[in-house]
Amino acid sequence: MPIPAGSSPLGRSLLRNDVYTRLRDALVDGTFAPGEQLKDVDLAAWLGVSRTPVREALLRLATSGLVETQPGRSTTVSTIDERKVRDARDVLAAMHQLAVRESVAILTPEDIERMRAANRDFAAALETGDVAAALDADERLHAVPVAALGNEAVESVLEHFGPVVRRVERMRFASASAQRSVDAHERLIELCAAGDAEAAAAVAFDTWHSLPITAD
Known part of the structure; x- marks a missing residue:
């Protein structure tokens, strides 16, 4: 090694x-x-x-x-097992949907600004091809509602299954399709800022559930 x-x-x-x-x-x-x-x-x-x-x-x-x-x-x-990635992705989608739905009402203006700043960093990282920075910014953005909710069970599940999905997500952020995530993030942020918990939760779910699971 x-x-x-x-x-x-x-x-x-x-x-x-x-x-x-x-x-x-x-x-x-x-x-x-x-x-x-x-x-x-x-x-x-x-x-x-x-x-x-x-x-x-x-x-x-x-x-x-x-x-x-x-x-x-x-x-x-381990090699990338599509079934395991799919299972983990579906769990992450459900957990982020829950976190967003339950936290929208308690997100502060500072929380919303942290999400916006993270998405700006995310977009900038994609522009320069810095996949590691893009992953970091994406994680910071989605961590805001999770942290605001403060549900330790949700946090534990995300910590457990997140890395498996991140390996595949890294490939996505290295591709041209990654730009769609910038737009999805922006929709999520605006819906959170508007206090529309159900619509924001739906965007959060779709953002994670649409992640391709192939290793290609």
């Missing part, structure tokens, strides 16, 4: 969640490719931590479907 170049080790006080986040992002952005074997000793050296938080993170990633682990044998990056 080749170790990515130019990455500085993380501090010894690193929390388990930080190790998980770093590995999750490396799987989503393609740093580690489908089918590639992951060795905890190499990952620990890359991150500058012990093998224990790496092993714990890999177990969490296995439950999300990003890696496949065979105890005592090997851990590999």
Whole structure:
């Protein structure tokens, strides 16, 4: 397993969640490719931590479907399984629909502005072909209603299934069709600002449910 170049080790006080986040992002952005074997000793050296938080993170990633682990044998990056992506996408669509419907009434002007700023960043990232920045901006935008709602169950489900879908979403944002997401975001924001919870929820659902699930 080749170790990515130019990455500085993380501090010894690193929390388990930080190790998980770093590995999750490396799987989503393609740093580690489908089918590639992951060795905890190499990952620990890359991150500058012990093998224990790496092993714990890999177990969490296995439950999300990003890696496949065979105890005592090997851990590999999972291939993109269209059925699993479809199932995860449908769950995300339902959770974001719920979050938007229930949070519209409590969104503040500052929340709406955060969504607008995120969509501006999203559009700018698409213009420059910065897929990583586009994913980050998209995540910030959709996180606003979720955070406003404050439903820990919804947040847990999104954290669990989100990375599987993000791997495919990354491909979408690298294509010409990504511009449609800018328009969909704008409709969502305006409906939230207008207080139309049902229409905004429908847009949120369609935005996620229309995500292509093929790996092509």
